[in-house]
Amino acid sequence: MDIAIMSMSLNQGRVQQQASLSVMKMAIGNAEQQGEAVQELISSANVKALQQAAQPHLGGNIDLKL
Template sequence: MDIALMSMALNQGKVQQQASIAVMKMAMGGAKQQGEALQKLMETADVAAIQHAAQLHLGGSIDLKG
């Protein structure tokens, strides 16, 4: 293998690694933004409403037979 070919191969690998890191950083930035938005939403959410929405069968009917 001559030096020029080896140099091209090494540079191509370096460029691919840099591109991969750039894509990973973008994905991490997006995940961070989504996490912050979810945290903000959870902080402002009404806990009782969330619990009721999770348990739709509760409170739908009243047993008056006693």
């Protein structure tokens, strides 16, 4: 195999690997930001409001007997 062709193919593989790593780092950064946003949303949310949203039919009526 010619040395020039071998060098070009090695460099091309290296560039592809660097591109893949940079895309993966961007995806990880986005996932971390979304995770932090979800944690902030959960910590600031009212638990009763979340329960009411999850089960809206509960607690709407009161049965009284006199």
